Amino acid sequence: MMKKAIIFDCDNTLWTGIVGEDQHVYGLDTITTDIPFLANHGVIIGICSKNNENDANEALMAFDVDRYISVKRINWKDKASNLREIAQELNIGLDAMVFVDDSDFERELVTSQLPEVMAIHPKDLTRTVLENFNLTGSILKTEQYRANYQRAKAQEQFIDISEYLRSLDMVLTVKVNDKSQIPRIAELTQKTNQFNLTTQRLAETDIKNLMIESKIYSLSVRDRFGDNGLTGVCIIVDWDAPLYGIIAVFLLSCRILGRGIEQAFMDAIMRDLKKSKYTHLYAEYIPTPKNKQVEQFYPSLGFERCAGDQDEYVYCVDILKYEYQAAKHFSYE
Amino acid sequence: MNERIKEVMAKAFGVPVEQITEKSNQDTIDNWDSLRHMQLIVFLEREFDIIIPDEIVGNLISFKLIEATIQKCHGESA
Numbered sequence A: 001m002m003k004k005a006i007i008f009d010c011d012n013t014l015w016t017g018i019v020g021e022d023q024h025v026y027g028l029d030t031i032t033t034d035i036p037f038l039a040n041h042g043v044i045i046g047i048c049s050k051n052n053e054n055d056a057n058e059a060l061m062a063f064d065v066d067r068y069i070s071v072k073r074i075n076w077k078d079k080a081s082n083l084r085e086i087a088q089e090l091n092i093g094l095d096a097m098v099f100v101d102d103s104d105f106e107r108e109l110v111t112s113q114l115p116e117v118m119a120i121h122p123k124d125l126t127r128t129v130l131e132n133f134n135l136t137g138s139i140l141k142t143e144q145y146r147a148n149y150q151r152a153k154a155q156e157q158f159i160d161i162s163e164y165l166r167s168l169d170m171v172l173t174v175k176v177n178d179k180s181q182i183p184r185i186a187e188l189t190q191k192t193n194q195f196n197l198t199t200q201r202l203a204e205t206d207i208k209n210l211m212i213e214s215k216i217y218s219l220s221v222r223d224r225f226g227d228n229g230l231t232g233v234c235i236i237v238d239w240d241a242p243l244y245g246i247i248a249v250f251l252l253s254c255r256i257l258g259r260g261i262e263q264a265f266m267d268a269i270m271r272d273l274k275k276s277k278y279t280h281l282y283a284e285y286i287p288t289p290k291n292k293q294v295e296q297f298y299p300s301l302g303f304e305r306c307a308g309d310q311d312e313y314v315y316c317v318d319i320l321k322y323e324y325q326a327a328k329h330f331s332y333e
Numbered sequence B: 001m002n003e004r005i006k007e008v009m010a011k012a013f014g015v016p017v018e019q020i021t022e023k024s025n026q027d028t029i030d031n032w033d034s035l036r037h038m039q040l041i042v043f044l045e046r047e048f049d050i051i052i053p054d055e056i057v058g059n060l061i062s063f064k065l066i067e068a069t070i071q072k073c074h075g076e077s078a
Helices: A028-042 A053-063 A079-090 A104-113 A122-132 A140-147 A162-166 A180-190 A203-214 A260-274 B004-013 B034-048 B063-077
Strands: A005-008 A044-049 A067-075 A097-100 A118-120 A170-176 A215-223 A224-240 A241-252 A280-285 A304-306 A313-318 A330-332
Touching: A005 A079, A005 A215, A028 A044, A028 A122, A044 A053, A044 A079, A044 B063, A053 A067, A067 A097, A067 A215, A079 A097, A079 A104, A079 A203, A097 A122, A104 A118, A118 A122, A122 B063, A180 A203, A180 A215, A180 A224, A203 A215, A203 A224, A215 A260, A241 A260, B004 B034, B004 B063, B034 B063
Parallel strands: A005 A044, A005 A097, A044 A067, A097 A118, A170 A330, A241 A280
Antiparallel strands: A170 A215, A215 A224, A224 A241, A280 A313, A304 A313
16 A cells, blocks of 8 residues: 655654744754655645644744645644544545654554554654655645645544553652752743743742742653653642642643643642642633643633633632542552 | 765766765756666666665655665665
């Protein structure tokens, strides 16, 4: 079966670094050379990536490849659903698609859900093209597909990925006020833009001081592909009355999103807080241009919106009534 | 190996070897027509002692694809 389309991930597949997180990203051969070349020789090019849509689109424009791209799914949904939509939109079979992603996690997810799709690492791109495509000398075919490009959203596909997540053997380690982690915690508050509810930038001295009277939770995640290290931070401080706490910081590095880890982290924190002096936990979402994806985070966990102006998003939950969210595919340490 | 590929390409397309880079492809080399393409295939087979399968002959239209072909052919015969 000859392949027709190549669907690319973005961060660390088309460029080094993460748009929206890093100040600069640097184009790899895939975007500077391969995409224009392949599109000119009859290969349909698509994008399937977990990014803020605006950030990724800006980068694609900056690298001047937008005109070669026939289809895009830039969102936070799982990539298997997105690839199904892409196949429908292009009206080609899943077995006519190659998916290129540097992440072992994403490739394995796609292979487990959609075995017809050939999922490869970027380093194997040239060899894959050589053996699985009929390159042409004409740009006509891409133009045809572009003309048919339907922006209407394909029907939402539901795919059960919980089984896959269970197979990952994810282990979460949550620590409280671990002084050895101060530099990494400060770094995450400085760098994280997307999954960051309040975007408070804190220095190492701030973290050190907060550890004296407040609770700083850190989250480390490992799975059977390896150790992702310290990738989540939550800071809880006293608010108003001493029995009320507020989440001053809640953030996760974007490379571990989409696996239910954010809910599992909150569960672990709540389990600990049930033993603390607090009765109620408040939380705030402060919108920025980069963090729209977490807009519904607290409501989705059962936090209720309380007092606040129209453009203030303050939520509250009764700690004893909090319902644990996460699926059972995690173990904790 | 890269230098040998560049020399073969330069000879096949009749251009100075300095003009060939690892990013060269059919779009960057004006002389790359179908006649010279077949010449390239013959030169590559001779220079690297390989037989390029018919089904991929049409795909050898960039430096990188040529390099991958030689690696593939050497890998499979070894």
